[in-house]
Amino acid sequence: MEVQISERVVVYCYDDTFRGRLMTQSNNRRVSILKNLIIAVVILLVFCPAAHAETEDDSVFSMGVPGVRSLTLEQDNIQFAPDTLQMLDGWTHHEVLNARVNANVGWALTVRGSKELWEGPWQKPVSDIYWSYGGADYESLGTQSAYVASGGPCNQQTYPIHFKIMLDLERDIPGEYYYAYIVFELSAP
DSSP states (O other): OEEEEOSOEEEEEEOSSOEEEEEEOOOSEEEEHHHHHHHHHHHHHHHOGGGTSOOOOOOOOOOOOOOOEEEEESOSOOOOOOOHHHHHHTBOOOEEEEEEEEESSOEEEEEEESSSBOBSSSOOBGGGEEEEETTOOOEEOOSSOEEEEEESSEEEEEEEEEEEEBOOTTTOOSSOOBOOOEEEEEEOO
16 A cells, blocks of 8 residues: 655654754655655664663662671579588589670670679678689679670670689578679670
């Protein structure tokens, strides 16, 4: 099928790479519809790349990551129940408190007592509490921070700290004794 075209055909194309207009003109010529369509598509594809190309855009993500040091104690109450043999021996059995560290920076773990004396029938000193980490000898606890361990970035790293209480038959009279608190601190090395 052919059509008589008596007006001109105008194709406009605007994008970032080509700004202007293309004109195809046909004056009173017999042109098939298919031929005009093919010419228009070719012109669009050649001179208007945005008409046939997928568009892309880049995104940038940014964030500031803070230094993190987190300490969790698996239990917050340790109860010692010395029996007669332990009283005669002078020591309770040891108990373990697990400190769990999460960090993306270097850290140091310390331990200390919060006050000088226990509460109870006799004012038992904090120094009767002994602690140990990593197979080291037991140390007497004081109110000044004592180094336990240090490290770098870690996730859910557990540090078992052993405690035992020194007993003295001459001083530790019968009754309930209570010591609050043993303070663990996680800080910069």
